[in-house]
Amino acid sequence: MNTNRIEQLRSTFENLSIDSFLVTDTVNINYLSGFEGDGVLLITDKQQFIITDLRYELALEDYDNRFEIEFTRNYLGVAADIIEKNGLTVMGFESSISFLEYEQLDEELTSDLVSLTNIVEELRRIKDKFEQEKLVKAGQLADEAFDYIVGTMKIGQTEIEIANRLDSYLKSLGASNESFETIVASGIHSTWPHATVSNRKIQKQDLITIDFGYYYQGYTSDVTRTVAIGSISDELKKIYDTVLITQKHVISLIKPGCRLSELARVANEMIAEAGYGDYFNHGIGHGIGLSIHELPNIRTNDQNGVLMVGDVITIEPGIYVPKLGGVRIEDDILVVENGHQLLTDSYKKLMII
Amino acid sequence: MNTNRIEQLRSTFENLSIDSFLVTDTVNINYLSGFEGDGVLLITDKQQFIITDLRYELALEDYDNRFEIEFTRNYLGVAADIIEKNGLTVMGFESSISFLEYEQLDEELTSDLVSLTNIVEELRRIKDKFEQEKLVKAGQLADEAFDYIVGTMKIGQTEIEIANRLDSYLKSLGASNESFETIVASGIHSTWPHATVSNRKIQKQDLITIDFGYYYQGYTSDVTRTVAIGSISDELKKIYDTVLITQKHVISLIKPGCRLSELARVANEMIAEAGYGDYFNHGIGHGIGLSIHELPNIRTNDQNGVLMVGDVITIEPGIYVPKLGGVRIEDDILVVENGHQLLTDSYKKLMII
Numbered sequence: 001m002n003t004n005r006i007e008q009l010r011s012t013f014e015n016l017s018i019d020s021f022l023v024t025d026t027v028n029i030n031y032l033s034g035f036e037g038d039g040v041l042l043i044t045d046k047q048q049f050i051i052t053d054l055r056y057e058l059a060l061e062d063y064d065n066r067f068e069i070e071f072t073r074n075y076l077g078v079a080a081d082i083i084e085k086n087g088l089t090v091m092g093f094e095s096s097i098s099f100l101e102y103e104q105l106d107e108e109l110t111s112d113l114v115s116l117t118n119i120v121e122e123l124r125r126i127k128d129k130f131e132q133e134k135l136v137k138a139g140q141l142a143d144e145a146f147d148y149i150v151g152t153m154k155i156g157q158t159e160i161e162i163a164n165r166l167d168s169y170l171k172s173l174g175a176s177n178e179s180f181e182t183i184v185a186s187g188i189h190s191t192w193p194h195a196t197v198s199n200r201k202i203q204k205q206d207l208i209t210i211d212f213g214y215y216y217q218g219y220t221s222d223v224t225r226t227v228a229i230g231s232i233s234d235e236l237k238k239i240y241d242t243v244l245i246t247q248k249h250v251i252s253l254i255k256p257g258c259r260l261s262e263l264a265r266v267a268n269e270m271i272a273e274a275g276y277g278d279y280f281n282h283g284i285g286h287g288i289g290l291s292i293h294e295l296p297n298i299r300t301n302d303q304n305g306v307l308m309v310g311d312v313i314t315i316e317p318g319i320y321v322p323k324l325g326g327v328r329i330e331d332d333i334l335v336v337e338n339g340h341q342l343l344t345d346s347y348k349k350l351m352i353i
Numbered sequence: 354m355n356t357n358r359i360e361q362l363r364s365t366f367e368n369l370s371i372d373s374f375l376v377t378d379t380v381n382i383n384y385l386s387g388f389e390g391d392g393v394l395l396i397t398d399k400q401q402f403i404i405t406d407l408r409y410e411l412a413l414e415d416y417d418n419r420f421e422i423e424f425t426r427n428y429l430g431v432a433a434d435i436i437e438k439n440g441l442t443v444m445g446f447e448s449s450i451s452f453l454e455y456e457q458l459d460e461e462l463t464s465d466l467v468s469l470t471n472i473v474e475e476l477r478r479i480k481d482k483f484e485q486e487k488l489v490k491a492g493q494l495a496d497e498a499f500d501y502i503v504g505t506m507k508i509g510q511t512e513i514e515i516a517n518r519l520d521s522y523l524k525s526l527g528a529s530n531e532s533f534e535t536i537v538a539s540g541i542h543s544t545w546p547h548a549t550v551s552n553r554k555i556q557k558q559d560l561i562t563i564d565f566g567y568y569y570q571g572y573t574s575d576v577t578r579t580v581a582i583g584s585i586s587d588e589l590k591k592i593y594d595t596v597l598i599t600q601k602h603v604i605s606l607i608k609p610g611c612r613l614s615e616l617a618r619v620a621n622e623m624i625a626e627a628g629y630g631d632y633f634n635h636g637i638g639h640g641i642g643l644s645i646h647e648l649p650n651i652r653t654n655d656q657n658g659v660l661m662v663g664d665v666i667t668i669e670p671g672i673y674v675p676k677l678g679g680v681r682i683e684d685d686i687l688v689v690e691n692g693h694q695l696l697t698d699s700y701k702k703l704m705i706i
Contacts, residue, residue: 095453281407
């Protein structure tokens with residue numbers, strides 16, 4: 001499977017006017033080769049080289065023999081040697097490389113250099129059946145963990161305690177690591193879109209936003225729910241309902257061919273019409289997969305992008321009113337031929353604990 | 354405190370021939386300003402700007418007023434505007450910036466651009482009393498967690514189970530997140546210097562290497578121990594003793610003024626003399642602090658670097674013999690005026706469980 005991905009990448013060479021491509025992004029290297037250590041991946045017109053160091057010698061001993069393995073402490077120097085020996089003339093490189101590494105390439109390369117953006121990321125965007133299965137499972141674990149954490153949450157517990165319990169439970173279900181630091185934002189903290197956790201104890205009349213993502217066999221989930229402790233004001237209920245109705249409506253639009261900008265535009269419009277336009281200051285969603293943020297980007301100012309079969313995205317509207325309270329609701333959605341499939345599906349009417 | 358750090362940085366401007374400095378590394382931004390969100394930090398001759406976006410508006414509402422706060426979705430564009438408005442002529446930037454971001458700076462900046470490496474990292478290297486306290490505590494938690502995990506480890510448990518239990522326990526002690534994915538490498542896996550975890554069940558005659566690091570209030574520990582399940586062969590015992598004697602001897606050399614290359618050289622020599630020179634293929638140690646790998650670098654080919662008061666480093670020799678077994682022992686050490694202070698100090702004679 002991984003060599004198919006490399007063939008797919010190689011098939012772009014002609015259009016890009018390159019005869020070799022240096023992959024430096026760790027996740028992209030893993031996607032293309034399965035290798036997870038430090039190093040770089042050089043793809044020439046005929047071969048593919050994993051360039052790494054001796055710490056990985058044993059792990060690579062019986063590696064897929066379609067890859068050439070080079071051990072060195074100077075990854076980029078060896079890549080330059082290979083380019084020179086093979087008489088290659090134009091090497092593409094990923095623009096996510098550091099400027100420091102670029103300088104070394106610029107100095108040592110005998111070929112021309114072309115900076116390229118989102119080449120492998122575009123391949124990663126469309127998930128195959130194998131990847132979809134892992135994302136489905138990642139979503140199921142997230143749902144299961146949310147049920148658990150809501151069932152065990154009590155007044156007096158701190159945000160950190162709740163986040164740690166959620167983390168432990170997800171790991172006990174078979175998840176590996178969190179893809180970002182779990183957010184449990186209660187009371188006034190719920191009004192910060194990027195709160196994390198604190199020693200604040202949850203109390204009556206709090207809104208609590210829980211946002212978490214966990215890797216399952218390399219693929220992540222990303223889910224948010226906001227719950228209430230005891231009764232909350234009518235205004236907070238209105239905010240909650242606005243976010244919920246917006247989220248459900250935007251999800252209902254998801255199908256192949258739907259403009260990405262349309263998802264963002266509709267969300268902004270619905271929240272603005274309810275009177276909260278000034279209180280929704282982040283994107284409506286993003287792709288997920290091997291990374292917690294990947295393609296497609298979903299932006300109002302992107303006039304061309306459309307959803308495609310195999311996209312996996314989050315939809316996560318939120319309203320954060322200073323000194324009052326914040327609500328965010330987020331699910332993961334797979335785009336399928338006849339529409340979409342929810343990967344996460346926890347209860348989302350206002351839950352009062 | 355944070356503005357002192359900025360003054361320290363500003364005092365290097367003259368030598369560097371710059372009149373402004375753009376900080377893009379997230380950890381460096383946090384170190385200098387305390388800000389932890391997305392964005393950049395621009396330090397001019399007179400002012401300091403946190404350039405971020407509206408998601409952080411509330412979190413920054415009552416921020417230290419020595420910082421100017423700018424909200425935008427185009428961090429680098431606003432940095433370029435400030436440079437132009439203030440008539441600044443040479444801006445330093447961190448060479449860890451991506452090539453893509455560099456291109457935007459190169460296009461939009463009215464000033465000259467100078468690429469700089471390890472400027473803030475050199476400031477971070479020396480830990481003040483406040484930072485040392487957190488590193489001491491991070492080390493104590495690691496020791497406590499190691500005692501716990503050894504006490505609960507049993508034949509038949511999987512590597513993943515053991516790693517998850519260690520993670521949960523550390524969080525219950527007050528640690529926040531792991532600084533790298535916890536390693537539990539048993540049996541044949543112990544011979545891979547960079548193994549992580551698997552579903553392998555631990556069994557009799559295994560060597561098990563446990564390597565973990567946890568953040569406590571922003572500062573990390575990094576500890577490794579190798580333990581045996583039941584009796585192991587004389588050869589493995591010899592390997593264990595070689596690693597242990599080497600580690601203790603190298604630590605005994607640590608004091609201000611000791612050459613960094615000397616630590617690496619002595620370790621290589623001792624392991625080679627015992628006949629295992631081919632089986633130690635990684636560095637002898639590295640600095641730790643806000644990051645799991647930071648300055649000082651410890652390399653045989655660095656003839657100038659010396660240890661300084663306030664350095665915090667790991668010492669972690671290892672021997673990995675294919676098909677036989679692997680041993681690594683690692684502790685964290687603070688350099689103090691009259692020598693050194695162990696920050697981690699778990700039992701390290703061969704432990705047979």
